[in-house]
Amino acid sequence: MIAMRSTEGFLASQEDPRVFYEPGAENSAHVISSALPSSIERVEEAQYGVFVIPVKVYICATVKSYARFTGQEKSGGDTTVAKKIFISPKPENTSQRLPFVLTHELSHLHLGQRLNLYQFTGRPTWFTEGLAVFVSGGGGAESVSEAEAARSILAGQHLDPNDSHTVFSHDTASHFDLQPHMFYRQAAMFIAYLKEKNPDGFRLFISDVEKGKLFKTAVEDSFRTDLNSIWHGFVNSLSKDQKK
Ligand SMILES: [Zn+2]
Structure with a gap:
């Protein structure tokens, strides 16, 4: 199953241990690491509670890799049923846009963090x-x-x-x-x-x-x-x- 694919090829960011990236995605990893604390804060406030599961964000270096983990290649980000966030390297995901994509995906993760697969997608x-x-x-x-x-x-x-x-x-x-x-x-x-x-x-x-x-x-x-x-x-x- 796509959602269960191993993410062990990703490197842990030195800036934030919740951020992982494939070699080549260093710039995006930096942008995401910088944005993560305030994005989490925003979602916890807007959705009335703290995250009860560890947040993990994976930044892909190629669209092919992104598609391998998410099953699709068009979106900018995806939150899988395995409760991992993936970020696409597609050109629309500029440094300026990435924090918005991150917060968007964190909202999905927050909403689904306690739910089983059926509830998560239902x-x-x-x-x-x-x-x-x-x-x-x-x-x-x-x-x-x-x-x-x-x-x-x-x-x-x-x-x-x-x-x-x-x-x-x-x-x-x-x-x-x-x-x-x-x-x-x-x-x-x-x-x-x-x-x-x-x-x-x-x-x-x-x-x-x-x-x-x-x-x-x-x-x-x-x-x-x-x-x-x-x-x-x-x-x-x-x-x-x-x-x-
Ligand atoms: Zn979405």
């Missing part, structure tokens, strides 16, 4: 990706602005949070006929709305999902309503913004 992609983009301040949705995403939603081109497609389906952005960054940006804006509307409910919601509560039950217990109603409120708030 939550809707709009939720896990939206949260990761939201917590990282835009990591993974850089090419689409909030204004563009709002226009798309109001024009009827948007995700549907009631759709139960999960990471098991291959490409949820294309399922909704959206570009990946558009899908991620819309999801992040919906997550921000959930938090803004009901901060206490949001905190309970994240904690429940992290404990492995069934997603639908966590929504109902935390927000006392269903996703459909919340989504309608969200779209209304966008149309009000546009009229301002």
Whole structure:
């Protein structure tokens, strides 16, 4: 199984023992080591708790190697079911972008750290990706602005949070006929709305999902309503913004 491949060819960073890299990825290892403490802090604050498993970040020197460990070569980073973060050396991952990719992946790791394989992969992609983009301040949705995403939603081109497609389906952005960054940006804006509307409910919601509560039950217990109603409120708030 891909996720169980041995990572013993990676070297431990002298700067941070939680960071490992393949020869050739020294620069990225330096950037990731410098960013790691503040990225961890940000995720622990935004997702209401400390990491309960050791954080391990692996930086690949080639896209081929990245694909060997993650099973795909397009993304900038990936958090595997073995609870290891892999960082791709693809050209889009500049020194400037890497800390955002790191925080995005740490959000996934935090969300899944206590969960088994079934629970880890069983939550809707709009939720896990939206949260990761939201917590990282835009990591993974850089090419689409909030204004563009709002226009798309109001024009009827948007995700549907009631759709139960999960990471098991291959490409949820294309399922909704959206570009990946558009899908991620819309999801992040919906997550921000959930938090803004009901901060206490949001905190309970994240904690429940992290404990492995069934997603639908966590929504109902935390927000006392269903996703459909919340989504309608969200779209209304966008149309009000546009009229301002
Ligand atoms: Zn992600």
